[in-house]
Amino acid sequence: xxxxxxxxxxxxxxxxxxxxxxxxxxxxxxxxxxxxxxxxxxxxxxxxxxxxxxxxxxxxxxxxxxxxxxxxxxxxxxxxxxxxxxxxxxxxxxxxxxxxxxxxxxxxxxxxxxx
Amino acid sequence: xxxxxxxxxxxxxxxxxxxxxxxxxxxxxxxxxxxxxxxxxxxxxxxxxxxxxxxxxxxxxxxxxxxxxxxxxxxxxxxxxxxxxxxxxxxxxxxxxxxxxxxxxxxxxxxxx
Numbered sequence: 001x002x003x004x005x006x007x008x009x010x011x012x013x014x015x016x017x018x019x020x021x022x023x024x025x026x027x028x029x030x031x032x033x034x035x036x037x038x039x040x041x042x043x044x045x046x047x048x049x050x051x052x053x054x055x056x057x058x059x060x061x062x063x064x065x066x067x068x069x070x071x072x073x074x075x076x077x078x079x080x081x082x083x084x085x086x087x088x089x090x091x092x093x094x095x096x097x098x099x100x101x102x103x104x105x106x107x108x109x110x111x112x113x114x115x
Numbered sequence: 116x117x118x119x120x121x122x123x124x125x126x127x128x129x130x131x132x133x134x135x136x137x138x139x140x141x142x143x144x145x146x147x148x149x150x151x152x153x154x155x156x157x158x159x160x161x162x163x164x165x166x167x168x169x170x171x172x173x174x175x176x177x178x179x180x181x182x183x184x185x186x187x188x189x190x191x192x193x194x195x196x197x198x199x200x201x202x203x204x205x206x207x208x209x210x211x212x213x214x215x216x217x218x219x220x221x222x223x224x225x226x227x228x
């Protein structure tokens with residue numbers, strides 16, 4: 001497709017379950033970002049990839065959160081032992097250039113609900 | 116769809132009128148600012164940006180004003196249309212990062228017919 005694609009669109013997980021959220025960036029885009037957006041708030045930075053290298057993971061809330069982009073294209077955000085406070089929309093964005101957020105395109109997000 | 120605007124400040128504007136959305140940013144060292152638009156169920160979309168060496172920048176129907184003295188940013192939308200209904204976020208970029216953004220809480224804009 002032409003834009004950033006995220007799947008699943010919605011995910012309901014029982015507390016303690018592991019989840020994996022997928023992001024298909026725009027083909028050829030170097031930079032990939034993950035954000036967490038709680039209801040009624042702005043997105044919060046989680047992590048940043050430049051190709052396959054994870055250059056910054058300072059925004060990941062705990063060691064239960066793990067992100068990878070092994071071939072520099074598709075990225076997966078994994079959350080282990082989900083908790084209710086993990087409920088949020090997880091946004092992925094990609095950019096053709098290194099760290100150029102002005103050129104970043106966002107996906108529609110995955111809404112995670114932990115029950 | 117997603118109910119991003121459930122607890123957000125809301126601005127209601129008559130269709131065709133101009134709207135002004137305000138934002139107070141936090142870091143006096145930030146040197147770059149962006150306005151994003153987020154429609155229900157979609158990811159944020161870039162609208163317009165401004166660097167700290169400017170105090171005004173204009174785009175198509177939108178103008179961003181920056182007041183560094185009081186750390187205030189505003190987005191003016193001229194002749195609002197139904198498609199302008201969305202949540203608007205300002206974001207600031209710290210000087211020492213070229214990829215991390217600090218986002219504001221957002222304002223929900225409602226266009227009345």
